[in-house]
Amino acid sequence: MTQDTELAEQLRHIKRSLRGVMNGPVSASMRDKGLAYKVIFGVELPRLQQMAADLPHTYELAAALWKENIRECRLLAGMLMPAERMEADLATLWVEQMQYAEEAECTVLHLFSHEAWASVKAYEWIASDSEMFQLCGYLLLSRLFMQGSVPNNRDAQEFIDQAATAMHQPQSMVGRAAGKALVKFMNLGQAQESMAEQMLQALAKSETRVK
Structure with missing residues (x-):
């Protein structure tokens, strides 16, 4: 055969x-x-x-x-x-071809979160203009934070800045994923919790001004 x-x-x-x-x-x-x-x-x-x-x-x-x-x-x-x-370039192609959130969730859980390039791509993806790339990025960061991966200061600030933008639409699929990733980020330690709380306070103030 x-x-x-x-x-x-x-x-x-x-x-x-x-x-x-x-x-x-x-x-x-x-x-x-x-x-x-x-x-x-x-x-x-x-x-x-x-x-x-x-x-x-x-x-x-x-x-x-x-x-x-x-x-x-x-x-x-x-x-x-x-x-x-699953090389990084192939992963990018798969994300480009994804149609629904379920595909992103399943593929990140079973495949992307086990890759050596996962952290690099996650931060790249959350800064993308594509909602599917952003979704995969936040889902991937959630998994990495749950695995105990602590970002350096630059990556942590990048995550906080991008998550703040995504969470202006908390009911969108990207906003929900960013919010869940933020919770996992806060669980990493006191420094991360403090960064997240400052961001949430600033977000609450900006939403109050908009109203």
């Missing part, structure tokens, strides 16, 4: 497996909420994680799944991609 034939068979097997556990009501609900994939099986994330544990973790399979316009395939791609094969 050639590599291409084996990969095609793996994709067919995954799609058959997804069809077998399809959740019609969840699928319909996702479509009602605006998800416009070609196919939505409505499979919950815990079940996808169980499936991923039994599937080959190869670059070729993950890349092929990412190219599918199928919700579950896109989410599985991030679970199956070997961390050592």
Whole structure:
């Protein structure tokens, strides 16, 4: 069996497996909420994680799944991609191709947060003009802060400045992600907590003036 034939068979097997556990009501609900994939099986994330544990973790399979316009395939791609094969340039390409917040959340959790370049890209992304890049940046920083990664003074100030801007729209997906990252930042220590509190006080004053 050639590599291409084996990969095609793996994709067919995954799609058959997804069809077998399809959740019609969840699928319909996702479509009602605006998800416009070609196919939505409505499979919950815990079940996808169980499936991923039994599937080959190869670059070729993950890349092929990412190219599918199928919700579950896109989410599985991030679970199956070997961390050592996800270079920063490829990660940037994936973020450019992301369609929904769920893809960002899943890919950051299972893949991006395990990369050596994660910190560098996170600060770069939160300063982007793209909402999806900003979202991935804040999600990634949340994970890094939870892992105990303490930023240097320059990076900390960059995070505070960018988060303050994002949190002017607290109900947006970027604003919510920035707020959650800020909480994780505050948990790093007294110095970080003090920086965040000063920012929040300034933010509250500016919002009061606007009103």
